[in-house]
Amino acid sequence: MTELIRLTAAELADKLAAGEVSSVEATQAHLDRIAAVDGDVRSFLHVSADALATASAIDARRAAGEKLGPLAGVPIAIKDVLATKDMPSTAGSKILEGWLPPYDATVVAKLRDADLVPLGKTNMDEFAMGSSTEHSAYGPTHNPWDLTRTPGGSGGGSSAAVSAFEAPLALGSDTGGSIRQPAAVTGSVGVKPTYGGVSRYGAIALASSLDQVGPVSRTVLDAGLLHDVIAGHDPLDSTSLGDVWPSMAAAARAGASGEALRGLKVGVVRELSGQDSSAQNGGFQAGVKQRFDETVAALTAAGVEVVEVTAPSFEYAVAAYYLILPAEASSNLARMDSVRFGLRVRPEGGPATIERVMSTTRDAGFGAEVKRRIILGTYALSAGYYDAYYGSAQKVRTLIQRDFAAAFASVDVLISPAAPTTAFPLGSLVDDPLAMYLNDVTTIPANLAGIPGMAIPMGLAPEDGLPVGLQLLAPAHEDARLYTVGAAIETLLTDAWGHSLLSQAPALKEAVK
Amino acid sequence: MSEISADLVRHLAGLARIDLSEAEVESLTGELAQIVESIAKVSEVATPEVVATSHPIPLSNVFREDEVRPSLTVEQALSGAPEREGDRFKVAAILDEEQ
Amino acid sequence: MAKDALLDYDKAIELYEPVLGFEVHVELNTKTKMFCGCANAFGQGANTNTCPTCLGLPGGLPQVNRKAVESSIRLGLALGCEIAENCRFARKQYFYPDLAKNFQTSQYDEPIAFEGSVTIELESGREVTVAIERAHMEEDAGKLTHIGGATGRIQGADHSLVDFNRGGVPLVEIVTKIIEGAEADAPEVGRAYVGAIRDIVRSLGVSNARMEEGNIRCDANVSLRPRGTTKLGTRTETKNVNSLRSVERAVRYEIQRQAAILEAGGTITQETRHWHEDTGSTSAGRPKSDADDYRYFPEPDLVPLAPSRDWVEELRATLPEPPAARRARLREAWGFTKLEFQDVVNGELLDAVEATIAAGATPADARKWWTGELTRIANTRGVAADTLVAPIDVAQLSALIANGELTDRLARQVLEGVIAGEGSPAEVVEKRGLKVVSDDGALIAAIDEALSAQPDVLAKIQDGKVQAAGAVIGAVMKAMKGQADAARVRELILERAGQ
Numbered sequence A: 001m002t003e004l005i006r007l008t009a010a011e012l013a014d015k016l017a018a019g020e021v022s023s024v025e026a027t028q029a030h031l032d033r034i035a036a037v038d039g040d041v042r043s044f045l046h047v048s049a050d051a052l053a054t055a056s057a058i059d060a061r062r063a064a065g066e067k068l069g070p071l072a073g074v075p076i077a078i079k080d081v082l083a084t085k086d087m088p089s090t091a092g093s094k095i096l097e098g099w100l101p102p103y104d105a106t107v108v109a110k111l112r113d114a115d116l117v118p119l120g121k122t123n124m125d126e127f128a129m130g131s132s133t134e135h136s137a138y139g140p141t142h143n144p145w146d147l148t149r150t151p152g153g154s155g156g157g158s159s160a161a162v163s164a165f166e167a168p169l170a171l172g173s174d175t176g177g178s179i180r181q182p183a184a185v186t187g188s189v190g191v192k193p194t195y196g197g198v199s200r201y202g203a204i205a206l207a208s209s210l211d212q213v214g215p216v217s218r219t220v221l222d223a224g225l226l227h228d229v230i231a232g233h234d235p236l237d238s239t240s241l242g243d244v245w246p247s248m249a250a251a252a253r254a255g256a257s258g259e260a261l262r263g264l265k266v267g268v269v270r271e272l273s274g275q276d277s278s279a280q281n282g283g284f285q286a287g288v289k290q291r292f293d294e295t296v297a298a299l300t301a302a303g304v305e306v307v308e309v310t311a312p313s314f315e316y317a318v319a320a321y322y323l324i325l326p327a328e329a330s331s332n333l334a335r336m337d338s339v340r341f342g343l344r345v346r347p348e349g350g351p352a353t354i355e356r357v358m359s360t361t362r363d364a365g366f367g368a369e370v371k372r373r374i375i376l377g378t379y380a381l382s383a384g385y386y387d388a389y390y391g392s393a394q395k396v397r398t399l400i401q402r403d404f405a406a407a408f409a410s411v412d413v414l415i416s417p418a419a420p421t422t423a424f425p426l427g428s429l430v431d432d433p434l435a436m437y438l439n440d441v442t443t444i445p446a447n448l449a450g451i452p453g454m455a456i457p458m459g460l461a462p463e464d465g466l467p468v469g470l471q472l473l474a475p476a477h478e479d480a481r482l483y484t485v486g487a488a489i490e491t492l493l494t495d496a497w498g499h500s501l502l503s504q505a506p507a508l509k510e511a512v513k
Numbered sequence B: 001m002s003e004i005s006a007d008l009v010r011h012l013a014g015l016a017r018i019d020l021s022e023a024e025v026e027s028l029t030g031e032l033a034q035i036v037e038s039i040a041k042v043s044e045v046a047t048p049e050v051v052a053t054s055h056p057i058p059l060s061n062v063f064r065e066d067e068v069r070p071s072l073t074v075e076q077a078l079s080g081a082p083e084r085e086g087d088r089f090k091v092a093a094i095l096d097e098e099q
Numbered sequence C: 001m002a003k004d005a006l007l008d009y010d011k012a013i014e015l016y017e018p019v020l021g022f023e024v025h026v027e028l029n030t031k032t033k034m035f036c037g038c039a040n041a042f043g044q045g046a047n048t049n050t051c052p053t054c055l056g057l058p059g060g061l062p063q064v065n066r067k068a069v070e071s072s073i074r075l076g077l078a079l080g081c082e083i084a085e086n087c088r089f090a091r092k093q094y095f096y097p098d099l100a101k102n103f104q105t106s107q108y109d110e111p112i113a114f115e116g117s118v119t120i121e122l123e124s125g126r127e128v129t130v131a132i133e134r135a136h137m138e139e140d141a142g143k144l145t146h147i148g149g150a151t152g153r154i155q156g157a158d159h160s161l162v163d164f165n166r167g168g169v170p171l172v173e174i175v176t177k178i179i180e181g182a183e184a185d186a187p188e189v190g191r192a193y194v195g196a197i198r199d200i201v202r203s204l205g206v207s208n209a210r211m212e213e214g215n216i217r218c219d220a221n222v223s224l225r226p227r228g229t230t231k232l233g234t235r236t237e238t239k240n241v242n243s244l245r246s247v248e249r250a251v252r253y254e255i256q257r258q259a260a261i262l263e264a265g266g267t268i269t270q271e272t273r274h275w276h277e278d279t280g281s282t283s284a285g286r287p288k289s290d291a292d293d294y295r296y297f298p299e300p301d302l303v304p305l306a307p308s309r310d311w312v313e314e315l316r317a318t319l320p321e322p323p324a325a326r327r328a329r330l331r332e333a334w335g336f337t338k339l340e341f342q343d344v345v346n347g348e349l350l351d352a353v354e355a356t357i358a359a360g361a362t363p364a365d366a367r368k369w370w371t372g373e374l375t376r377i378a379n380t381r382g383v384a385a386d387t388l389v390a391p392i393d394v395a396q397l398s399a400l401i402a403n404g405e406l407t408d409r410l411a412r413q414v415l416e417g418v419i420a421g422e423g424s425p426a427e428v429v430e431k432r433g434l435k436v437v438s439d440d441g442a443l444i445a446a447i448d449e450a451l452s453a454q455p456d457v458l459a460k461i462q463d464g465k466v467q468a469a470g471a472v473i474g475a476v477m478k479a480m481k482g483q484a485d486a487a488r489v490r491e492l493i494l495e496r497a498g499q
């Protein structure tokens, strides 16, 4: 049944609703695919043992004539940053190895209520710190387009799972681009909702004021269907918004008609488009720029008015981000102390006081990047430096919000490449933190401002044949606009190509069973 | 901005309760100095008249009513405990005084 | 621990001016914790009231308890504080095994209440006004038990156990400005101030306010400066002084200890100290060092608090009469002497006496029963007097005496019955048949019998030695099992003796 794995979530949902396929069949097909290719891709840290049982229970209820939700019976992969009652939740860290949470994250509970079928937990950079998934304590995930390259990060496991047809849908989390950049370099679709649009309760916190959970998929419509399941106010998350959200799936369907592009005003953010390739702007790869320019041309041809906008303070975004994130992370990760859960390591010699047990455990349980950022964050918050660092970074956030407000006063959406480069080779940046940080230059401003962002495929880079992603940004609360415009651009491009980008992906060799 | 010295890194590691090896202290000292240098520029534009933004989407007065919600069971609460004694979490002897 | 040298108190005060400061933590009695829906309750099994939030599990998030904020605002208003138009929570970061998240969610540069004052009256009648710097909201830590080691204290323990039921319970921390000019009264000022805070939170009903149960905890800051100098001396902070008497003793002890060191030409180390009830002394704890870097920053998981002025005024309208004012009013109304009134206050019987008077008793009777017999019984039983009987019972009892249906002696027996749960005083009188016998016939019979049994006494009475009647009264009362009016018996004896 390998055909089942190539269906989009929307197509699969239709077949399930029509009774043409059962959830058990669909789930089994994906479990087979995982068994076949995950040895090479390594998207999953844990594969659920209950998936088939869950699926057959859903089939039974459907057979009994029960009215089920639009995605009922559709399998889904869950980033390991989310607490799941029945599956270990480690956030890619050794310090949480084997931890079975006594509760479900709100978004996970919503998935279960909507009768999706959790397939397992996907790999990620430890505590979502990284842009390549190489910082996972459990080894890197490989990019299905080229197994010698990274799938991006931190959510490389989810983007690889979706682009390797191991799952039609996945959940990710995006603190500085961890959904959008992996989507870009794997030719998939990823959305970071408006901050507060999706509950963070049960999402293992990296940076509380930046984190957002969001959908990963192969089409804009699929992302919208999943977005509709997870969005909404959660009283357990005090930063959760009270908005009554329109259906993102409906917004995507409206966009697919193509009409949406006529009369649309789109802004190209100068600072995010490699117009000047100065160091802090990151070196934009030629093929990335080329595909972006072609996309802009295609949009203009389709009747879109494209203008350039500038956001001068974006130059400071990466710097502000690497102060705010470590500061909040150093505090959020303090609870990893060996007392109530997780790893406990006793010191070698000397008295094993709790203080030494904590320090030894945290030294043994955290990876190099996590320690680097905890120390940096501790520094940024420590006496005498707060104003110069954390305080100043919070002011930069204000300036960035002003730049966005000014830009959105004249355009409907902003666009830029979703990442400055295509997937980079495993090991190429892992020892160069600064270069790795700069890979998020395009995605970070949206997190600092809390606005929604989307990444969709816009072709393959000529020089390496690897996917290039387009980023769309809309004002806060206007997530639906992203889906309408994103679906319209998706239709425009795929019609031009005559096929979906992912159908270009090399067939991964199926291990012989 | 201040110089990142090995002693400062040791002090920070103490605050962060991480028992860094000397090798780690050394490499972190170098990396941190480099990172701090590249991010210190935020203070250039953080002028006094700019207000700080702590939350990207401004909200205020978000409350929970004072109504009891079910807690975890004791077994759930202790399910992840590296060590327990009875229904309490067990930890090694404590050196420091309470705060 | 080595015994501290102490300078004579009067000498210490003569040479040095004591400067005080207090941090009082008040545990609020909300139904749920500060940041989660777990029950705020004690005496239950360990770790029964915990959730991902108060257990600091990965992914847990806080939600602010509206009632706790309301109580904090009311307390702030009762302390005469301004209520912030905008304030925030902040993370105070330090590692400790009873602190689930390894940061305490507290308030830093933006407390909910600030700039207030509390006026206290000392025994001498001297009034002292203590300036309040701030009152801020925060959460309590879990409970540690130290196992092994002789003392059960942290020192020498083999390991420790943690119960997080108390973790996340709402606290209000009240911080005074420095208190100068207390002079020799410094220890009493400490006791009176903490007592005033206790009375205020109790009158507001925002806390159970039982110091012995740790609902109210006091940290006392003490420093000395040589007479004629203005620079503040180095202070020590004595932690968790948990009774009014201990506050007084601890302040006094620190004054004498520091004075002795300064007199010997030594210097005071800035440190936290621990109060030991048993030895009545303090011992050195954690030295304050620049290593204490709490790295405060605004809590990103919570949004700012902006109490509307309307809400604040609504809450102001719910404030009860300030305890000090109430005491002044009642003392005046009841016409008690200072000492009489102190008895009632120290016995924590103000409410009981007020209710008893409201139920019809005279202030004198109400005071007599509550501070007398009832307090005596309560002490022997180790309970609070106001748990023995209801004010209405006491009022009834004094009514029965007033109309001659009971003698004091009988009334005490009736009281026993009421305490034993036999019913209201009237009912007990019925059941036990304790009515005064006013039927002269029965009395005369008993008198004649007694007189004939003691002819010598009869003779004395007849010789005019009237006071001899006392012996007969005793016999008669005995015969009547005390259920007679002694005065009436006396009359009748003289009558029967033919006087």
Ligand SMILES: [Mg+2]
Pocket (backbone or CB within 6 Å): C106, C138, C173
């Ligand atoms: Mg405090």
Ligand SMILES: [Zn+2]
Pocket (backbone or CB within 6 Å): C033, C036, C037, C038, C049, C050, C051, C052, C053, C054, C055, C168
């Ligand atoms: Zn709780």
